[in-house]
Amino acid sequence: MNFKKSDLIFLPVGGSEEIGMNANLYHFNDRWILVDLGISFPDETDLGIDVLLPDFEFIKSLGDKFLGIFLTHGHEDHIGAIPYYADNINCPIWGTHFTIALLKRKLNENKKGNHLELNILNVNEEIKVGDFLVKAIETSHSIPNPISILISTTAGKVFHSGDWKLQHSNNLDEKMDFENYRSVGRDGVLAMVCDSTNALVEGRTPPESFAYDGLLDEIQNRKNIVLITCFSSNISRIKSLLDIAKKTNRSVVIIGRALLRAIDAAREVGFINKMPDFVSLKDINLIPKSNLLIICTGSQGEPNSALSRISKGIDKHINLMKGDTVIFSSRKIPGNENAISKVQNRFLEQGVEIVTDDEKNIHVSGHPSRDELIDMYSFIKPKISIPVHGTRDHIDAHSVLASDCQVPLVIKPQNGQFIRLNGSSQGVVSKIDFTTHVYDAGEVIPINNERFTIRRHGLWNGYVSISIVLNENGDLLISPQITQRGVSDDDNVSSLIADIAIKIEEFIDNYNFSLNDSDNRLSDQISKLVKREFKYSFSKRPIVDIHINKVE
């Protein structure tokens, strides 16, 4: 690696030029710290995969030069990978109250990380780790207790923004004091590593009260059931909804484990003082429709969510109909449009009204729009801007904005780049290849693992298994057994399978076992025969498994 021990290095492991999987390393005096360790979700090109994880190999290789993990807030794209890598983490983890409360619950559910040292980091608290001094700076986002992180070293300071906006949430008691940022800036900041999510959005992101007003407006005049789906960790939104429920004389039903987990964490930390009396699902029919407010996960059209089940009319407890309303108090994450629209269409077909943030003011973003970014550059005045947390489009737009804000050097990072922040030749000094990892069959493996290729091939072609029983002379003792799964309907393939059985018998009758002593060679050749037949008759190339059973 082409840098010195005393260099201050920024190394994005995940989250640069991609949404999610935020994980950012800092190096100084031969020691490393990590900010965030998040997951991401597969898109339509990642078939058969549940979750994406940043590459942890390099971090593992650091051994005890790796000193600690600092979490900016509790969203999955910032903390979600910790349970998966818990067994490999031997350093302390710091986060604010709510972040740690959520993380603990996630670790417990996964039965992981009992050994982890989880530390509460308070706003304005400073922690010394190696030669890094790390300070938590209060900010606002769409989850309680978010922080920006100021990393001070003798080579300079880095302001790592995390996810933020400048408009605070009233109902989370956030105290957004811009003087905090200004004072950081006055002390001199070498580099700002900053959220790019809304770098294409003009103006300012509205405060939570904007969504509150819109939701109150929507809900107060409805006569029947109102169901609202939102992101589970958006406690501010949930508090808004609880308050609106009270105002509109509705009892609240909560559906979804993630929601209950987040509410429980918020209660532990004190964001929700007293747990409201939620109506249990089995009592739902006791409440008049006009007095029900259901809060539910599934805003992204997830096929296994309760919301999707309700939309299909197959939920045990909830059956919506004409007169009822479903409010999507959330944004559409790109790639989920079709799944969301299928859920919405099913409701519309039943006469259920759908309200979304396309036409109503019922959701606000948690990220800074362009005018807020400009403000932040005026507060922090960094010498270097490093836009992260966005696709290339967002990072490009943020870069131009930073240059316009007179930042002397803007560096667009890519995952795996070692970016030197100090000294005279600032910029990329080295690069390693990171491979996205996934969790599958109980282990974390690279996304290019062969099993996915096999399964995806099977998704279009199906499977065929064949068993052959031979005596020691290579004579068939019984007819080959052939079964198929998913190639076509059993009725369609039965005659082809009978044909193939005869062809295999003929092949084995004529096979010279003395010349070809390997079972593998025999099964390879039968496999070719079988594939040829399926290709010809069904235009399919199934995965073929052949068992040669030799009986003595």
Add this chain to the structure above:
Amino acid sequence: MNFKKSDLIFLPVGGSEEIGMNANLYHFNDRWILVDLGISFPDETDLGIDVLLPDFEFIKSLGDKFLGIFLTHGHEDHIGAIPYYADNINCPIWGTHFTIALLKRKLNENKKGNHLELNILNVNEEIKVGDFLVKAIETSHSIPNPISILISTTAGKVFHSGDWKLQHSNNLDEKMDFENYRSVGRDGVLAMVCDSTNALVEGRTPPESFAYDGLLDEIQNRKNIVLITCFSSNISRIKSLLDIAKKTNRSVVIIGRALLRAIDAAREVGFINKMPDFVSLKDINLIPKSNLLIICTGSQGEPNSALSRISKGIDKHINLMKGDTVIFSSRKIPGNENAISKVQNRFLEQGVEIVTDDEKNIHVSGHPSRDELIDMYSFIKPKISIPVHGTRDHIDAHSVLASDCQVPLVIKPQNGQFIRLNGSSQGVVSKIDFTTHVYDAGEVIPINNERFTIRRHGLWNGYVSISIVLNENGDLLISPQITQRGVSDDDNVSSLIADIAIKIEEFIDNYNFSLNDSDNRLSDQISKLVKREFKYSFSKRPIVDIHINKVE
């Protein structure tokens, strides 16, 4: 069915509340005609499926009461299902020159439809089919030779717009004479069935010359290779590009079978007079980079396209690098955003510049924006408006617009609804359930066929096959053979597989064959045992195939 033989009925088979699969039936005097028969493409929720087709069962059931198919233009979502259903089509098909030229090529490639009667329908020509009089009205779209269709009956006239815009393409010699539309309107139109694609877009859709100017602007100052990807049937765009190539002294390379098919059809029909001298791929290195213009399919990020291959740097002939440019002269079809962005990011990583219609005027839509819809309502003045060709959002917006245009009755159709257009009680009189079909393993089957459930289960869980050899007493003759595909890595599962083999042996040793004489029962029980083990060790529920081989 709740209607009379003399009723004029509109029955959408596909394309209402969905994008694609346009297929619309009309009934009058106990006879039926169909306008268009298109396909659609699966979204991220339709795993393992290549193509979606409208339900043809009802049409098949009509027998010789089904008199003919009229095609408005040659796009896949209007003609694409014909090869799949060709064997079931016994009536004539009408379309304009280019539409029929394209259809012929598609049928030839699929070796289908030799028996079909394909008729050229000229603009302003009238065809009498049963008691329908069908007239082709010239329009403009993003493919040559599009038409609207005027269907006249003694019960009233229907103006079926097809896909259209009011701005013509100069280079396709389109003569958009609004007087045509006005005269249709003056004769009295009962119902207009009309394109809703851009019902949410304000203003007017620009003409092709707008894209021409933008592309010329982009291309003329580039010093290296320019590659442009566009929809293959957009002959007007391709003619623009051939013209720009000439102006900018570039030789043209065409990549993609669909492009070559469309260009060949355009040449046959006379839209391209003289086939230009395309550079063959193998000669590409003989041309200086500044003199190359590559036109290529793959604008939607299709993983198997040449463009995707080029973006990965694994194409045999084309290797783009810093200084080269890739222009996406197309829109993003919703649902393809991630696939497109992956292709674009790969180019960007290699320093190749990407130009899209987000920031440059290099693409125009083929559909009418709101002001054009308003114009069309003022021309046609229908008594009934039926917005089709769009999702529910588009159809809702179009409905409001139609009402604002003083159309007395607006009917939002759903696939399967029999909508009576004549008489006093106009509207939905009956409904049948249509199921989306798909083409798989050489046959057209309903989308809910069980094979897809099996394959999707396999996509997450993999497959296990087991063969067991028993003698007539039920004694195992050799150890069970167990193999897995895609559950995990072979190394990971080898010890579990050894354990399972022993457990199966024990199970069979203790199995009472005299009480349980069915092989199925034995294999069910072994299957349960195997699934339990994989669930416990790998959190997977593989598909398990068991062969019980009994040797006498």
